[in-house]
Amino acid sequence: MLKPKKVIDAFKKNFPGVKFSYFTSPGRINLIGEHTDYNGGFVLPAAVDKGISLAIAPNGTTKVNAFSMDYGEKLTFDINDPKKPAQQWACYIYGVVQEMKERGAAPGGFDCAFGGDVPLGAGMSSSAALESVFGYAINTLFKLGFKREELAKIGQMTEHHYVGVNCGIMDQFASLMGKEGKVIRLDCRSLGYKRVPFNPRGYKIVLIDTMVKHNLASGEYNVRRAQCEAGVAAIKKDHPNVELLRDVSPALLEQYKDKLDPMVYKRCSFVVKESPRLLAGCRDLAKGDVPAFGKKMFETHDGLSKDYGVSCEKLDFIVDVARKCDGVVGARMMGGGFGGCVIAIVRSGDAKAYIEAVQKAYKKKFNLDPRVINVAISDGAKRWNVRKLR
Numbered sequence: 001m002l003k004p005k006k007v008i009d010a011f012k013k014n015f016p017g018v019k020f021s022y023f024t025s026p027g028r029i030n031l032i033g034e035h036t037d038y039n040g041g042f043v044l045p046a047a048v049d050k051g052i053s054l055a056i057a058p059n060g061t062t063k064v065n066a067f068s069m070d071y072g073e074k075l076t077f078d079i080n081d082p083k084k085p086a087q088q089w090a091c092y093i094y095g096v097v098q099e100m101k102e103r104g105a106a107p108g109g110f111d112c113a114f115g116g117d118v119p120l121g122a123g124m125s126s127s128a129a130l131e132s133v134f135g136y137a138i139n140t141l142f143k144l145g146f147k148r149e150e151l152a153k154i155g156q157m158t159e160h161h162y163v164g165v166n167c168g169i170m171d172q173f174a175s176l177m178g179k180e181g182k183v184i185r186l187d188c189r190s191l192g193y194k195r196v197p198f199n200p201r202g203y204k205i206v207l208i209d210t211m212v213k214h215n216l217a218s219g220e221y222n223v224r225r226a227q228c229e230a231g232v233a234a235i236k237k238d239h240p241n242v243e244l245l246r247d248v249s250p251a252l253l254e255q256y257k258d259k260l261d262p263m264v265y266k267r268c269s270f271v272v273k274e275s276p277r278l279l280a281g282c283r284d285l286a287k288g289d290v291p292a293f294g295k296k297m298f299e300t301h302d303g304l305s306k307d308y309g310v311s312c313e314k315l316d317f318i319v320d321v322a323r324k325c326d327g328v329v330g331a332r333m334m335g336g337g338f339g340g341c342v343i344a345i346v347r348s349g350d351a352k353a354y355i356e357a358v359q360k361a362y363k364k365k366f367n368l369d370p371r372v373i374n375v376a377i378s379d380g381a382k383r384w385n386v387r388k389l390r
């Protein structure tokens with residue numbers, strides 16, 4: 001997380017003399033289970049020690065005065081204005097407030113300054129961190145009574161209604177529900193979840209950012225979702241109990257191979273294999289069999305790249321380097337795709353060599369320096385005691 005002093009200084013500069021509260025909410029990693037959330041399947045994310053930090057004070061009006069440290073921009077909007085702000089970053093804040101009002105709550109206006117250290121566009125959910133920190137802070141300060149799970153839905157619906165990304169629930173759920181040292185095995189249909197300790201002895205998580213910025217709003221993400229829904233609609237005609245791809249087994253999908261549009265079939269074939277793979281992976285982890293889990297990460301990558309079509313040349317390149325490195329038990333692209341980073345599980349003693357191998361090969365091939373992102377699995381959204389921050 002950013003140093004609190006930075007955020008506090010930004011707040012004081014913009015709102016001199018105003019007393020404030022302080023909140024943070026993290027980005028996330030996801031070990032396995034990609035593009036399964038909006039299909040009602042399983043995911044295995046964890047909150048990390050990087051995210052968005054927010055200094056905020058209710059101001060007794062219906063106006064929000066917000067300063068974004070990352071954009072160096074300040075703007076004001078009225079929470080009752082039917083039109084969303086022009087700046088995308090402000091739409092997240094505006095959207096969270098509208099979604100709360102939609103659910104019968106009455107938040108008021110506030111002054112705020114916020115900034116983050118989750119790399120933007122790296123597939124670590126900086127936008128979910130933003131929705132979650134505002135959701136959690138507004139809920140707390142205006143005593144709105146939403147549970148953390150509901151705040152996750154408020155964040156997800158903000159994406160749908162005010163940003164235009166028809167995302168699943170994984171990122172917001174992880175940002176709000178994460179706990180230090182634990183990954184969350186989440187059933188995205190029921191929202192039933194289990195927190196599982198993840199600290200395999202002798203292994204490290206290594207994230208390497210391709211530096212290719214993705215923007216899910218660019219449309220391909222929504223196209224994938226629509227392709228999954230098209231598959232469901234076709235199968236549902238004969239099997240009315242099928243609501244989501246979660247309900248379709250690989251064997252059932254096979255029966256539709258010739259009836260579905262070939263592209264729709266390809267997309268669905270990845271999804272129906274991914275949730276069972278995750279569940280098998282959880283059994284590996286429970287037995288302490290990290291190499292077996294890692295193998296599944298590579299399989300997930302292959303599916304995301306070849307069948308789901310959400311990887312890119314640079315992501316594939318890093319994963320291919322990883323396959324050849326000693327001690328890398330598993331690696332794959334992480335998050336929505338089209339750029340962002342590769343998550344790998346690496347034997348601790350081999351992590352340095354893996355990073356150097358990627359850096360060298362990447363420089364040679366693309367003349368670019370990939371970024372290594374260090375993360376620790378940490379707590380979800382929280383309020384900090386301002387007096388203890390100094």
Ligand code: GLA
Nearest residue numbers: 034035167168169170335336
């Ligand atoms: C993005 C979305 C999530 C999820 C992932 C892919 O991060 O916000 O809901 O669909 O992509 O697993």
